[in-house]
Amino acid sequence: MSDPNVIQQTEAQVKVTASPLRCITGAVISGGMSFAVYSLMIAIATNFATKPIHSVNPLVVKISSAVRTLVVGVFALGTGVFGIVAVGLLALGVQLLVQQLTKRKGNQN
Known part of the structure; x- marks a missing residue:
């Protein structure tokens, strides 16, 4: 019933820690997606505004x-x-960068 290969694969997974580079990369990707969705939203809203509803039935209009x-x-x-x-990812990246810089200065003294 229990496959030992499946258990070994889950135990072998490495925990990935956050780094400033990963955070900034994620922030750039998320910001790009935000801009893309915003542009699409503006296009849809403009399309809706230029094409009014042609009906005399109040239920259809509502x-x-x-x-x-x-x-x-x-x-x-x-x-x-x-x-x-x-x-949030950008702020986390800045926070991790500051923590790394202060840790290095603390180790040098």
Whole structure:
């Protein structure tokens, strides 16, 4: 039932520690994704604004307005999440860099 190869593979995994370079790389990637989602959100919102709803039925107008708001809101949420992640990773990278520099100065004295 129990495969020893699976157990050995999980025990052999190495714990990856955070480094300033990894944090800054992640921040750049997340910031790029945030900008891409923001650009897509602006394009979608502009497209919705230029094409009004053509209906006399009030229920159709309300539902389509709600769907448009929901679509733009989801992309705005994605922009915010990726932006906050980018700022957090950048701050973590700076914190790790400062810790490494202070540790080196402490070891030299």
